[in-house]
Amino acid sequence: MTTHTVQRVSTGRRLKDRLVQTLVYLAFAVAVIPLISVLWLVIKNGLARFDLDFLTHSMRGIGARDIGGGAYHAILGTLEQVLLASLISVPIGLLTAIYLVEYGRGGRLSRAISFFVDVMTGIPSVVAGLFVLAFWVLALGMPFSGFAGALALSILMMPTVVRSTEEMLLLVPGDLREASYALGVPKWRTIVKVVLPTALTGIVTGVMLAIARVAGETAPLMLTVFFTDSINSDPFNGPQMGLPLYVFDQARRPTDIAVDRAWTGALTLILIVMLLNLVARLIAWWRSPARGR
Amino acid sequence: MSQQIQVSGLDAYYGRHKAIEDISMTIEPNTITAFIGPSGCGKSTFLRTLNRMHEVIPGARVEGKVLLDGEDLYGPGVEPVSVRRMIGMVFQRPNPFPTMSIYENVAAGLRLNGRRSKSEVDGIVETSLKGANLWNEVKDRLGKPGAGLSGGQQQRLCIARAIAVRPEVLLMDEPCSALDPISTLAIEDLMAELKSQFTIIIVTHNMQQAARVSDRTAFFNLAGQGQPGRVIEMDETSRIFTNPSQKATEDYITGRFG
Amino acid sequence: MAATVHTRDGGSALGRSASRRSRGETPFRYASTGAGILLLAIMAAIAVFLVVEAIPALRANTGGFFTTQTWEPNATRPSFGIAALAFGTVFSALLALIMAVPVAVGVALFISHYAPRRLAGVLGYVVDLLAAVPSVVYGLWGITFLAPFMVGPSNFLHDHLGFIPLFGGDIVAGRSMLTASLVLAVMILPIIAAISREVFLQVPRAHEEAALALGATRWEVIRMAVLPYGRPGVISAAMLGLGRAMGETIAVALIFQATFDISFRILTPQGNSIAANIANRFGEATQTGRGALIASGLVLFVITLLVNMGARFIVARRKEFSGAAA
Numbered sequence: 001m002t003t004h005t006v007q008r009v010s011t012g013r014r015l016k017d018r019l020v021q022t023l024v025y026l027a028f029a030v031a032v033i034p035l036i037s038v039l040w041l042v043i044k045n046g047l048a049r050f051d052l053d054f055l056t057h058s059m060r061g062i063g064a065r066d067i068g069g070g071a072y073h074a075i076l077g078t079l080e081q082v083l084l085a086s087l088i089s090v091p092i093g094l095l096t097a098i099y100l101v102e103y104g105r106g107g108r109l110s111r112a113i114s115f116f117v118d119v120m121t122g123i124p125s126v127v128a129g130l131f132v133l134a135f136w137v138l139a140l141g142m143p144f145s146g147f148a149g150a151l152a153l154s155i156l157m158m159p160t161v162v163r164s165t166e167e168m169l170l171l172v173p174g175d176l177r178e179a180s181y182a183l184g185v186p187k188w189r190t191i192v193k194v195v196l197p198t199a200l201t202g203i204v205t206g207v208m209l210a211i212a213r214v215a216g217e218t219a220p221l222m223l224t225v226f227f228t229d230s231i232n233s234d235p236f237n238g239p240q241m242g243l244p245l246y247v248f249d250q251a252r253r254p255t256d257i258a259v260d261r262a263w264t265g266a267l268t269l270i271l272i273v274m275l276l277n278l279v280a281r282l283i284a285w286w287r288s289p290a291r292g293r
Numbered sequence: 294m295s296q297q298i299q300v301s302g303l304d305a306y307y308g309r310h311k312a313i314e315d316i317s318m319t320i321e322p323n324t325i326t327a328f329i330g331p332s333g334c335g336k337s338t339f340l341r342t343l344n345r346m347h348e349v350i351p352g353a354r355v356e357g358k359v360l361l362d363g364e365d366l367y368g369p370g371v372e373p374v375s376v377r378r379m380i381g382m383v384f385q386r387p388n389p390f391p392t393m394s395i396y397e398n399v400a401a402g403l404r405l406n407g408r409r410s411k412s413e414v415d416g417i418v419e420t421s422l423k424g425a426n427l428w429n430e431v432k433d434r435l436g437k438p439g440a441g442l443s444g445g446q447q448q449r450l451c452i453a454r455a456i457a458v459r460p461e462v463l464l465m466d467e468p469c470s471a472l473d474p475i476s477t478l479a480i481e482d483l484m485a486e487l488k489s490q491f492t493i494i495i496v497t498h499n500m501q502q503a504a505r506v507s508d509r510t511a512f513f514n515l516a517g518q519g520q521p522g523r524v525i526e527m528d529e530t531s532r533i534f535t536n537p538s539q540k541a542t543e544d545y546i547t548g549r550f551g
Numbered sequence: 552m553a554a555t556v557h558t559r560d561g562g563s564a565l566g567r568s569a570s571r572r573s574r575g576e577t578p579f580r581y582a583s584t585g586a587g588i589l590l591l592a593i594m595a596a597i598a599v600f601l602v603v604e605a606i607p608a609l610r611a612n613t614g615g616f617f618t619t620q621t622w623e624p625n626a627t628r629p630s631f632g633i634a635a636l637a638f639g640t641v642f643s644a645l646l647a648l649i650m651a652v653p654v655a656v657g658v659a660l661f662i663s664h665y666a667p668r669r670l671a672g673v674l675g676y677v678v679d680l681l682a683a684v685p686s687v688v689y690g691l692w693g694i695t696f697l698a699p700f701m702v703g704p705s706n707f708l709h710d711h712l713g714f715i716p717l718f719g720g721d722i723v724a725g726r727s728m729l730t731a732s733l734v735l736a737v738m739i740l741p742i743i744a745a746i747s748r749e750v751f752l753q754v755p756r757a758h759e760e761a762a763l764a765l766g767a768t769r770w771e772v773i774r775m776a777v778l779p780y781g782r783p784g785v786i787s788a789a790m791l792g793l794g795r796a797m798g799e800t801i802a803v804a805l806i807f808q809a810t811f812d813i814s815f816r817i818l819t820p821q822g823n824s825i826a827a828n829i830a831n832r833f834g835e836a837t838q839t840g841r842g843a844l845i846a847s848g849l850v851l852f853v854i855t856l857l858v859n860m861g862a863r864f865i866v867a868r869r870k871e872f873s874g875a876a877a
Contacts, residue, residue, distance in 0.1 A: 006364055006375050009768065013405070017768040024665050027657020028674070031744065034737045035681045038692045095586030103583055113587040116594045122791070122859035123597070123852065124798020126826045130848040131597045134604035138841065155597075158590065188579035216685025219800035219826065223833060244687045248801055248830075251691045259695060266688045277683050281676075349763055351668050378766025388757035392779035401775060402765035451761070458765060 039270075046267025049260050055268075059229035067257050071265050073231040074246035077146055078272075080235040081225065081242055082215050084150035085157055090207055092154075093161025100162070101169040102191055120159040128155040129220030137224070144226035146235030149242065152220035157210045164206025168199035201283050208280035212273045218244035243269045296362035296461050297322055298343065298492065303357030304521070305335070305342050307350065312338045314521035316357070318511060325484060325493045327503035327530065330513030331545065335522025336496045339513070340464050343494065344380035345373040361461065378406070380462040381455035381491075386471050387447035389439035389454070395422075396435040398450055402458040417457055424490075425453035426483050445476020452483065456491070463487065465495040469502065481506050500546055504534050512542045601849045608842025616846065620811045622828060624843035625836065631843045633825060633850055635811040640824040640851065643728060643803065644796035646817065647735035652789050655740050659747035659785075664773060675748065682741035690802035693734040698725035698806060705729060705818045717817055724808070724820035731806045731822055735799055739792035746791070750784030751777055783865050790862035794855045797826075804830035825851040 057070035096113065104110030132152040136142045172195050180190040196203075226239035227249060243265060250262035298320040305313045313335035320326050328336040341347040342355050345366060359366045366376050389398045399418045403409060409417075418435070422428040427449040431442070439450050448468060455463060465484075469477040484493055484506050497503050503510050511527035526539045537543045609616055611629050619632025662675045702725045712718045758776040767775055804827040808820045829844045836844060 006361065006366065006371050006379060009372050009374050010406070013768055013771070017770045020770040020773070021665065024657045024661045027654045028661040028666075030654050031658045031678060031681070031740055034692075035677065035684075037696065038684060038688065041692060041696055042688060092586045092589060095583040096590050099583035099587040103580060104587065109584075109587065113590060116591055118863055119856060119859065120590070120594060122794050122798075122855055124794075124800070124826060124855055126798065126800040126829055127597070127601075127848050127852045127855075130829070130845050131600060133841070134600040134845050135596060138604050139600060155593065158593075162590070186576050188576045191579075212683060216687065218685070218687045219830060222830060227834075244685055244801070247687045247691060248805070251687075251694060251805060262691055266685075266691055269685055270688060273683055273685060274680075277680075344764065346760065346764060349760070374766050374768050376766075377764055382764035384757060384760065384764075386757060388755075388761045390758060390761065390776060390779070392782075401762070402767075405765065405767055405771055454761075454765070 042263060042266050042270055045260065045263035047264075049264040050267055054261075054264055058231045060231070062229070064253070065255060065257070069261060071241075071243060071246050071261070071268060073228065074241040074243045074265065075268065076231065076233060077149075077225065077235075077240040078215060078243040078269075080233075081146050081149045081153060081221070081240070082211055084147060084235060085153035085214060086207070086211055088150065089154035089157035089161055089210075093158050094165055094203070096158075096162045097165035097169060098191060100166055102187070102195070117159045117162050120155070121163070123155070124219075125152075125156055125217050126219035126223070128152045129223035131155065132220070133223045143237065144224060144239045145237055146225055146232075146240040149221045149225035149240065150235065152224045153214040153217060156214050156217060156220065160210035160213065161207055164210070165199070165203050168202035168206065169195060171202065172198045201286070205280045205284040208276050208283070212276035212280065215276065216244055216269060216273050218242075218248050221245045222248070243272070296492070297360075298462065299358075299360040300343075301358045301360075303339070303342060303355065303359065305338050305347055305355050306353065308352040311521040313342075313513075314516065314523055316524050318524060318527055320492060320494065320509075322492050323488055323490075324508040325488055325495065325506055327507035327510045328494070328496045328513060329498075329500060329503050329510060329545070330522070330525075331515075332498075333522075334513040334515050336513045337466050338522070340466055340494060340496050343462070344382055344464055345376045346382060348373065378402075378458060379460050380464060381458065381460035383448070383451050383455055383463065383465045383468045385467045387444060387451050389442075389447050389450050391438070391440045393439060394436045395431050395439045395442070395450060398439040399453050399457050401454060406458070418453075421453040421457040422450075424456055424487065425449040426479060426486075427453055443476070445472050445479060448472060448476065448480060449483065452480070452487075456487070461492065463491045463493045465493065467496050467498060470498060477502070500534075504530060510534070512537075512539070512545060514541055514545070597852075601845055601852065605842055605846035605849055608839045609846055611839050612843070620813065622811065622832065622843070624840040629839050629843070633847050635813050636823055636825045636828050636847060637850060637854070638813045639728075639807070639822055640797050640826070640854070642815070643732045643735060643822065643824055644793050646728065646732035647739060647796045648789060648793050650732065650736040651740045651743055651792060652785075654736075655743035655788075655792075656747055656785060658740070658744040659751055660773065660777075662744075662748050663751035664769070664777065675745075678741050678744055681737070682745070686738060686799060687801045689734050689738055690805035693730060693802055694726070694805045697734060698730050701725045701727070701730045701733070709818050717815055720814075720816040720819035722820060723818045726806050726808055726820060726822075728817040728819075728822040731803045732817070734802050734806060735796045738799060738802065739795050742795060743785075743788045743792040746788035747781065747785045750781040750788075754780045783868070787862040787865040790858055790865070794858045794862070797824075797858070798851065798855050800826035800830050803827045 053068065054070040055075065056072050058073035059069045062069035100110050100114060129152045132148050136148050136151060137144060142148065176194055176198065177190055180194045221242040222245055225242055225245065227245065228239040228241050232238055232240050247262050247265040247269060250258045250265060301317045303316045304311060316339055328340065330336050338347060343359060347353050347355055355367060390401060393401065396418055399421050400414050403414055403417060419428060422431065427446060430446060439447065442450060469480055481502065487493060495507065507530045509527065510530045510533040512525045512533065513522050514525045516523050526533065526537060526542045533542060534546055537546065608624060612631060613628050614630035614632050616632050618634050619630060620635040622631045623629060624631045658678055662671050666674055705723045705727060708718045709723045754777050758780065759772055762772040762775040803824055807822040807824065807827045809823050809831050810821040811823065812821050814821055825847045829848060832840065833844060
């Protein structure tokens with residue numbers, strides 16, 4: 001029997017290492033189970049009503065126990081609200097990020113803005129809805145409308161757009177700016193013609209992810225867009241519907257038919273959100289340095 | 294108590310790239326061996342194969358044998374963790390654990406191997422810090438963070454941490470390259486003292502350092518452009534620096550290339 | 552033209568534009584500064600308008616706003632208070648946090664240190680997908696699947712551990728505090744996991760190698776080098792998750808039974824939160840009712856603000872620390 005120079009690791013240490021490894025693997029499995037469960041149920045239950053009828057009809061005139069009915073009005077509403085929210089929040093977010101990176105660096109105003117952007121990131125979506133309710137509907141006396149919903153969504157989008165744009169602008173090398181200044185190009189043209197194009201794909205990715213996030217928001221819509229079963233294509237007048245709101249509304253109804261509609265609405269919503277996510281990541285991947293572009 | 298190392302036919306790879314090829318050497322106990330050679334010739338890679346640190350890099354692997362007192366470190370059933378426990382390592386940049394105090398840094402390795410009494414740990418921490426010539430400078434602030442020390446002190450703290458677990462061999466990967474001349478001198482003196490207890494292997498870019506501290510020196514070089522690194526020559530340090538047998542060695546130590 | 556000025560090779564295009572003088576400079580600077588100031592104004596407006604619209608309702612309130620455990624703002628003598636709601640908000644969020652943090656840290660370690668490198672990116676994306684699922688879908692899942700599913704395990708807990716008040720009570724229901732917290736835990740897990748993963752990946756290689764060279768096993772490397780380094784990051788991630796959980800509305804609005812008790816019994820059919828109450832009561836709210844809901848939203852705003860600022864504070868302090876050490 002040979003004596004070993006190199007002693008073996010003690011059993012206790014080996015067991016502990018194994019135990020932790022098992023726990024870590026288990027944690028991942030535990031985290032994935034709900035995802036699989038949610039996706040499976042959404043697909044299984046959602047496909048039952050996922051048809052042309054659902055995508056092209058509203059809930060108008062559909063009684064509590066009637067089959068049929070669709071989410072056309074909700075899909076239309078969501079698209080309009082999200083588009084409007086982007087039109088409001090993207091320019092503001094973009095310009096704020098430009099101020100933070102290019103103009104206000106280190107100043108007192110820039111630090112204050114930066115701080116409150118962080119604060120804004122943490123605002124619960126329901127509070128954003130309450131604010132628009134308090135300001136737009138109650139104080140200014142404007143009606144519930146898709147536009148009011150878009151205002152609430154844009155409050156949620158702004159900090160995300162600012163942060164992701166800021167990050168991308170900071171990645172643009174300072175040499176590039178200096179090269180441009182050295183040619184006598186004024187600062188604002190340098191930003192518009194050199195800095196922004198360089199950071200463009202990153203900014204687009206950030207904006208898409210922000211859109212994907214707010215497209216699924218329910219609470220702010222409920223307080224600002226209100227509910228309707230009819231098609232209202234005018235986002236500036238009268239209550240609209242939104243897809244998340246539609247799911248919530250149908251899920252609360254006591255019949256199985258309504259719950260089926262809720263599942264199909266959820267499937268549609270997830271498809272839209274996932275599509276946005278996928279496109280965002282594809283853009284990021286397409287221009288990523290790893291691809292040698 | 295320290296033991297002989299015998300390496301035979303050792304190749305090391307990063308993925309498909311072969312970094313070093315066919316290295317064989319014997320390192321006697323209680324000596325200091327220096328590895329010299331131009332950058333990128335595989336000195337550090339070879340050093341890291343000796344305590345199985347090479348393989349922690351994804352895709353890296355080793356072929357060949359490293360015998361420590363006759364037992365193959367790459368043999369079946371030998372755990373890398375135990376190998377590293379026996380062959381300590383000091384890195385190029387001092388890397389004390391930033392969240393730990395000076396005391397905890399030195400005791401870090403001890404805590405891995407079973408419970409010890411407080412007084413026993415205290416004793417080992419003191420001996421190790423004394424062994425690393427750091428005790429007098431830090432004895433009043435053992436509870437302070439290790440990151441607060443100067444670069445040279447941090448490196449000696451790392452040496453104290455490495456010797457606290459009583460390894461057989463101490464590997465030093467360019468331990469002075471990030472230090473000022475005075476700290477470098479302190480570490481060189483320390484190596485001479487530690488020789489009585491450990492077998493020391495040091496990678497260095499500083500040829501005066503190799504000449505000052507080592508008993509034997511191995512000269513590494515690339516076999517050619519894009520080829521793996523090899524040992525060109527290994528001999529008594531005095532011979533390498535006065536009368537090397539290879540032309541390439543002479544060119545390198547006289548500063549004609551590298 | 553902008554498209555031609557991609558990177559370094561934009562010299563000629565720049566040269567041409569240089570000839571036009573900087574007439575746009577001032578407006579552009581004002582526009583970007585103005586956007587930043589607008590953002591500050593919005594934040595201020597949020598606080599101001601919530602307060603302004605809440606005051607009339609609070610004046611009309613005949614009960615104590617912070618102590619009353621009912622919500623009758625539409626009555627002729629309005630009486631409403633956030634005591635039970637605030638309790639439910641904090642309690643459910645903390646429960647969710649207790650369940651989510653260990654799993655999230657495990658997931659983060661799995662992706663940063665255990666999973667095969669090639670798989671790690673894909674697996675990280677899978678976890679991020681969890682975050683992309685809209686909250687109303689989790690609510691739907693919670694009420695149609697998880698709540699009925701939880702009846703069994705809840706009964707088991709009640710039968711065997713019922714002597715602990717937490718699991719006690721007379722009736723056990725699927726739509727309970729436990730189920731709501733579980734849904735919240737699932738929802739905040741990806742955020743906590745993503746931030747923790749980032750900090751674990753930032754642990755300097757040198758520290759991990761130092762531990763390895765001492766003969767540490769994988770777990771010992773994590774305990775010695777990774778966890779101490781990542782701890783502030785994990786704590787702030789947990790606090791951000793807590794803020795999210797407290798503000799979450801729709802998922803819990805569907806699950807909670809909208810009661811007004813302050814009870815630690817997590818298996819009984821009770822539970823409510825500020826956000827859920829807003830969602831459930833908004834449709835029927837009169838003028839005072841809306842004001843009352845706005846007042847409760849203001850409280851939620853302040854609570855989440857404090858939690859988030861706490862998280863930022865920890866991150867900021869951490870930056871200073873590592874900056875000084877570097």
